Amino acid sequence: MKFYDCSTAPSPRRVRIFIAEKGLDIPVQQVDLRNGEQLSATFRALNADCAVPVLQLDDGRMLSEVVAICQYLEEVSPDPRLMGVDAAERATVLMWNAKIEQQGLSATADAFRNSAKGFKDRALTGPHNYAQIPQLAERGMQRAVHFSQRLDELFASNAYVIGKAISIADISAFLFVEFASRLKAIDLDDFENLRRWHESVGERPAFQR
Amino acid sequence: MKFYDCSTAPSPRRVRIFIAEKGLDIPVQQVDLRNGEQLSATFRALNADCAVPVLQLDDGRMLSEVVAICQYLEEVSPDPRLMGVDAAERATVLMWNAKIEQQGLSATADAFRNSAKGFKDRALTGPHNYAQIPQLAERGMQRAVHFSQRLDELFASNAYVIGKAISIADISAFLFVEFASRLKAIDLDDFENLRRWHESVGERPAFQR
Numbered sequence: 001m002k003f004y005d006c007s008t009a010p011s012p013r014r015v016r017i018f019i020a021e022k023g024l025d026i027p028v029q030q031v032d033l034r035n036g037e038q039l040s041a042t043f044r045a046l047n048a049d050c051a052v053p054v055l056q057l058d059d060g061r062m063l064s065e066v067v068a069i070c071q072y073l074e075e076v077s078p079d080p081r082l083m084g085v086d087a088a089e090r091a092t093v094l095m096w097n098a099k100i101e102q103q104g105l106s107a108t109a110d111a112f113r114n115s116a117k118g119f120k121d122r123a124l125t126g127p128h129n130y131a132q133i134p135q136l137a138e139r140g141m142q143r144a145v146h147f148s149q150r151l152d153e154l155f156a157s158n159a160y161v162i163g164k165a166i167s168i169a170d171i172s173a174f175l176f177v178e179f180a181s182r183l184k185a186i187d188l189d190d191f192e193n194l195r196r197w198h199e200s201v202g203e204r205p206a207f208q209r
Numbered sequence: 210m211k212f213y214d215c216s217t218a219p220s221p222r223r224v225r226i227f228i229a230e231k232g233l234d235i236p237v238q239q240v241d242l243r244n245g246e247q248l249s250a251t252f253r254a255l256n257a258d259c260a261v262p263v264l265q266l267d268d269g270r271m272l273s274e275v276v277a278i279c280q281y282l283e284e285v286s287p288d289p290r291l292m293g294v295d296a297a298e299r300a301t302v303l304m305w306n307a308k309i310e311q312q313g314l315s316a317t318a319d320a321f322r323n324s325a326k327g328f329k330d331r332a333l334t335g336p337h338n339y340a341q342i343p344q345l346a347e348r349g350m351q352r353a354v355h356f357s358q359r360l361d362e363l364f365a366s367n368a369y370v371i372g373k374a375i376s377i378a379d380i381s382a383f384l385f386v387e388f389a390s391r392l393k394a395i396d397l398d399d400f401e402n403l404r405r406w407h408e409s410v411g412e413r414p415a416f417q418r
Contacts, residue, residue, distance in 0.1 A: 048359070049308065061297060068304035075296035087284035088270060095277035099258065103335070126312070128355050135342045146337050150257070 001026050004046065004054040006033045010105075010175050012053035013209065014066045017171045020206035022077050026055075039127065051125045067097055070168050082168050089162065096161045096169035104147045104176035111140030111183050144185035147176070148194055155193035160201075170201050210235050213255065213263040215242045219314075219384050221262035222418070223275045226380045229415035231286050235264075248336065260334045276306055279377050291377050298371065305370045305378035313356045313385035320349030320392050353394035356385070357403055364402035369410075379410055 003019070003026045005012045019026055031037050031052050038050045047054045047064045055069045056062055063069050074083045084090035113119045114137035121129040123136070151173060154161065161169035177198050180186045188195040201207055212228070212235045214221045228235055240246050240261050247259045256263045256273045264278045265271055272278050283292045293299035322328045323346035330338040332345070360382060363370065370378035386407050389395045397404040410416055 049312075057297060059297075061301075063297075063300050063304055065304045065307040067307055068300045071303050072296055072300035075299065087281055088266060088268075088272075090284065091272050091277045091281035092270075094280050095272055095274045098274040098276055103258075124352075128352075130348055130351070131344075133342060133344045133348070135340075136345060139339055139342070142339070143333075143337075 001058060002056040003028050004031050004052050004056070005029070006031050006052050009033055009052060010179055011051070011066055014168075014171050014175055015053040015055070015069050016209045017174075017206050018070050018073065018082060018168060020209045021080065021082055021166070021171075021204075022073060024073065024077055044127070048127070049125070050127050066172075067094070067101075067168070082166065082171075084162070084167065085165075089165075092162050093167045093169055096167075097172050100147075100161075100169060100172040100176055103143065103150070105172065105179070107140045107143035107147060108176060108179040108183060108185065109140070110136050111144060111185055112137075112179070114140065141183070141185045144176075144180040144183070148180060148186045148191050151177075151197075152191040152194040155197040159197075166201070166204075170197075171207075174198065174201055174207060210267060211265040212237050213240050213261050213265070214238070215240050215261050218242055218261060219388055220260070220275055223377075223380050223384055224262045224264075224278050225418045226383075226415050227279050227282065227291060227377060229418045230289065230291055230375075230380075230413075231282060233282065233286055253336070257336070258334070259336050275381075276303070276310075276377070291375070291380075293371070293376065294374075298374075301371050302376045302378055305376075306381050309356075309370075309378060309381040309385055312352065312359070314381065314388070316349045316352035316356060317385060317388040317392060317394065318349070319345050320353060320394055321346075321388070323349065350392070350394045353385075353389040353392070357389060357395045357400050360386075360406075361400040361403040364406040368406075375410070375413075379406075380416075383407065383410055383416060 005016060005028050007030060031043060037043055044050060046062050049064060053066060053069055054062055054064045063072055084093040113123045114132045114134065121131055123130045123132045160166045161173055181188055188198060214225060214237050216239060240252060246252055253259060255271050258273060262275060262278055263271055263273045272281055293302045322332050323341045323343065330340055332339045332341045369375045370382055390397055397407060
């Protein structure tokens with residue numbers, strides 16, 4: 001296998017942490033997003049959506065999208081389990097991961113890509129250019145606050161997103177909180193439970209990746 | 210189990226088709242989205258994100274998000290397989306389903322909810338109100354065209370999204386095409402391969418649901 005990564009981007013970092021939690025050692029190739037390598041013909045042949053992460057399988061097949069790559073790694077290297085131990089728990093992990101992507105990570109991406117000067121006409125990843133929409137950046141900041149409230153309520157009773165076990169959903173939520181904090185969309189001191197969970201998972205060695 | 214559905218909404222229809230392809234018979238409860246039942250305290254207790262579909266399990270646990278509900282049903286009723294037969298194929302199904310949600314279904318939802326008169330201040334599902342952003346509706350129409358081109362290229366060689374077998378990804382893509390056509394974002398006559406695939410899957414009895 002080969003893992004196409006970019007050490008400065010949030011999406012591939014989710015897979016990097018997942019790989020580290022599993023204790024796997026997969027050869028890495030860095031993709032230079034800052035200089036547009038993801039838009040090159042060579043990279044488009046790997047992923048027509050011009051985005052990392054990508055996992056190349058031993059038979060040459062290419063997997064993109066974080067949840068898909070992690071699902072594959074979970075099946076070929078089951079321990080430790082990071083996507084649930086039975087049918088209901090596996091579904092619960094996918095449910096929370098989807099909510100975190102749609103309500104959390106898409107909000108921070110909207111806030112960042114629709115306001116950062118370097119992302120003019122690059123409001124979305126992919127081969128097509130789209131103009132920045134300032135109102136969408138503002139909405140992203142508001143949504144990040146609302147979703148932080150939702151997570152804060154969850155962590156009032158849960159040690160981890162799905163309850164007592166860490167999962168890919170915690171990795172996704174951690175990246176959301178990191179991004180929302182860096183954008184100053186939220187101040188973690190306003191969310192006591194979320195801050196406690198963030199400190200706890202952030203101390204794990206895999207989360208230093 | 211109990212399935213919380215709404216016969217006029219696209220997201221629960223994906224689960225309805227999935228259930229019909231599996232040949233399952235699950236008791237259904239309709240949720241009256243037009244009159245805001247999803248925002249009621251009773252429904253919020255089932256899904257705090259105020260959206261259908263929701264699947265109530267026999268032990269009372271609630272699953273929301275299409276991919277999570279389908280993952281659960283796939284595990285408890287494996288035949289016929291709709292989410293892949295081995296690790297690489299299961300990951301490929303999740304990959305395509307994610308791409309269709311992010312690039313297709315979110316585009317049509319943006320186009321519709323940011324322009325329809327009845328959705329003023331309801332540009333997103335969920336408990337919070339967000340104002341419509343007209344530029345986002347326009348962008349959604351453009352993205353729907355781009356994603357239709359992407360699918361059209363795929364169906365030049367593939368009978369179904371992942372290749373030779375139908376999967377949840379075809380159900381998701383079908384709903385995208387239905388929605389994009391109804392919004393007049395696309396004219397299927399401009400996409401020969403996509404139109405042929407759409408006619409073929411649209412003839413399946415489960416897709417009449």
